[in-house]
Amino acid sequence: MRSLLDFIVRHSYVFLFVLLETLSLIFLFGFNDRQKEAYLTSANSVSGTLLEWRSGIERYFGLNKENATLVEENSRLRDLLYQYVDSQYVQTARELSSDRTVAARVIDNSIRKDNNYITIDKGSLDGVAKGMGVYNPDGVVGVVMLTGKRYSIVMPVLNSNTSISCKVKGSDSFGFLEWQGGDPYKAHIVDMPYHSSVQRGDTIVTTGFSSVFPEGIPVGVVSGVEHSRNGYTLKVQVTLAVDMSDLNWIYVHSLVRDPEIDKLYEQIKN
Amino acid sequence: MEPLSFMRRLGLMLGLVLLQVLILNRIALFGYVTPLFYIWMIVRFDSSMSRNSVLLWAFFTGLLVDLFGGTPGLNAASATFLAMFQPGMVKVFVPLDRHEIFVPGSSTMGNRAFWGYLLLTTALHHTVYFILLSIPLGDWSVLALKVVFSTLLTVVFMYAADYSAVKKGPKSVMVR
Incomplete structure (x- = not known):
């Protein structure tokens, strides 16, 4: 003994x-429940504060590039403003004014996991809500998955659970953008009809079918086309418009849809 | 080289955790290669420490990196694994006297042995780390690339840290 x-x-x-x-x-x-994982690790205030420090250090080193991007975007927005002031499309202007856009800073981001998440410094107190679309001046970033009071978690394109409706610019061929891990600069569009006329170099943009993104936000450029295993659809490889490893400022966009459409969707569900 | 006091070790741990989560975690060369420099804490454990305290220091260092890095358990598991084998790895490169207090470093081991020790310990830690990170395991070639290149980058960081410590600190006597 x-x-x-x-x-x-x-x-x-x-x-x-x-x-x-x-x-x-x-x-x-x-912590397989991804929402729980994301919440426990990033959306709580202790992590949030620490991540804000880190983001501050990084922003200091990236100010030149950031300024250039903001100037470019300001100029683009100014052009758009003038177009709308001159425009006779009163209806479009009214619709735009009912949309909400919140600018937010990325305070945490990953690109190496199979399911990546982004933490931003705006939450429900700032009007951010689950399901809102997130983009930056280059294009689509992801969709808001979870909101705390001061912080939110975004499910980016680089997450195997993300599926974003998109189409070839200038045509009606559409499919769903998905990412299956690996290269953080490439994703695939699946379920694009077999007869679609899509070629390398074509620009892919959002369809605007859902209330997440308005139509025409850049997604990426086609870098390869192959047939799906089922033989009825195409699988299109896309080089993403946004460099996910270099995110600083993003916009959270809430597209206000006619309540009648929501009512119809509710009826289908019931 | 003197072993660290409790407070200095705690300071080193917090400093390395902050450096890792605030800056180094954001480095992803070619989308894959990330230095995990916080293991410098474990690599430098001296021979006067008990096996239990080595494991506990490593576990809590890894857990702090996990807490603020969004990877619950990943660094805690790989750091604890490294800590279990760190004392044995020192002995692979340096025959130790039982009563001698030994701090691993280029000044105590010699350059060649220290490089070998760094490569072996880092490769062990990174292999465990990237296997756990990649579960369910799919592409073995990508996994191998991540381990090899991240190991090399981490070793370069650690060698630089050792070099600056040797330059700043008092001259030490070589063991061999």
């Missing part, structure tokens, strides 16, 4: 090792 106790005391570090590894693996595999 005594020798057994001696053995246990002498090798206590082995038991401690097993205990600590077990704990770590419980943490690792116990």
Whole structure:
């Protein structure tokens, strides 16, 4: 008995090792509920504050590039403003004024996992809500998945659960943008009709079919086309318009849809 | 080289965790290669520490990186794994006297042995880290690329840290 106790005391570090590894693996595999994981790790205020510090350090080093992007976008918006002032399309102007756009800063971002998430510094107090579309001046970034009071989690294009309705610019051929892990600069459009006239170099934009994104936000450029395994649809490889590894400012967009459309969707569900 | 006091070790741990989560986690060369420099803490554990305290320091260092890096359990598991084998790895490169207090470094091990020690410990940690990160395992070639290049980058960071410590600190006696 005594020798057994001696053995246990002498090798206590082995038991401690097993205990600590077990704990770590419980943490690792116990948070499979992705929403819970994202919330626990990024949307709480302790993490949020720390992530804001980090974001501050990074922004300092990227100010020149950031300024150039903002100037470019300001100029584009000014052009659009003039167009709308001169425009006779009163209806379009009214619709635009009912949309809401919130500018937010990215304070945490990952591109290496199979399911990546982005944390932004705006939450429900700023009018951000689940399901809103997120983009930056280059194009589509993702969709708001979860909101806290001051922070929100965005499910970006680089997440295997993301599916965004998009089409070839200038045509009606559409499909769904998906990402299956790996290269953070490439994604695929699946379920594009077989007869679609899509070629390398074509620009892919959002369709505007849903209330997440308005029509025409850039998604990327076609870099390859192949037949799907089912033989009825095309699988289109897209080089993403947005460099997900270099995100600073983004816009959260709420497209206000006619309530009648929502009512119809509700009826289908019921 | 003197072993660190509790407070200095705590300071080193917090400093390395902050450096990792605030800056190094954002480095992703070619989308794959990330230095995991916080393991410098574990690589430098001296021979006066008990096996239990080595494991506990490593576990909590990894857990802090996880807490603020959005990877619950990933770094805690891989850092604890490294800590379990770190004392044995020192002995692979340097025959230790039982009563000698030994801090791994180029000044105590010699350059060649220290490079070998860094490569072996880092490769072990990164292999565990990237396997856990990539579950369910799919593309083995990408996994191997991540391990190899991240190991090289982390080793370069650690060698630079050792070099600056040697330049700043007092001259030490070589073991061999």
